[in-house]
Amino acid sequence: MTNRSRFLLLVLLVFCLNSVSCLESVEGFVGGIIILPCIYDQPLPAEVNAFWRDKNDLSVLDINKSSPDYNFQGETYRGRVSSFTDKYKNGNFSILMTNLQKDDTGRYECYVKTVSYRKIVDLTVSDKPAVTKTDRPSSGAAGLKELPLVVLSALCLLLC
Template sequence: MSDLMRFSVIYVFVSFSLTAVSCQDQVTCYIREDVLLPCMSTGADLAVFWRDKNDDNILTIKQSKPDYSSQHEKFKGRVESFPDQYKKGNFSILLKKVQQSDSGSYYCRVPKMKFEQRVQVTVTGERAATSPAPGSSAHITGVTLNSLHLTLISVILFNCCST
């Protein structure tokens, strides 16, 4: 087995090991934007609990169905999930029309998998006025790869291209 292949196997193993326990993403957005809060886990038909910094219920997912019955009042009508993605282990949510008070830490907990993913949201104020393109939708802020993944990918590419 080549060194590159060994390194690639180690990278995949480390990546999955890190995401199987806990990780945190940083998201910056503007007031009134929609923000995607990621939560990817292995397995389907899991109980998943989304909570905010005050442990207020944002969304509970049980038996592949979103349950809004115990949702905190401040999130009512502002949270969207993607039930068609649950079977793939994607329990991400879209928090709509963020407010300054939405800044803070959020977490997605999957107790059966002993998994927790945290997202730090920073709401920075209002976006400067621009003329939207005809037919464009509202801005949605997402999450990018963290620095560890970018570093490891850079090393793989460097090793691949330098041989």
């Protein structure tokens, strides 16, 4: 993948993550990681409350007074969900979910109570695709592989 292609893909990711759509679908693999996006692009007060809930209305992550609060987090999410606390001031309440399980499949809702904003994310978790052996260049160099979407999304969230 060329540098220009990478740049265009990153621009596309930024556009998608900042879209006005309040419903988004993301896909992940068992054992993998995924970012569930929740970005509010209007001015916010200094302290914000936001809440992530799953399909069963179980707490995935609470953000109280602009700080993550794990006190009421559902047991299934403990140690697997984190957020980007330094990005709250920019309206980014996205979460990172690790060690994905098939049971994680479903609808998630991010509700930014302070401004009555809702973002709904449909997550699909499937088995990892079969790994196939790829040929390496004859020079012995490994060559550049395409970066997984989740890595690019994470970079975008950190850089934007």
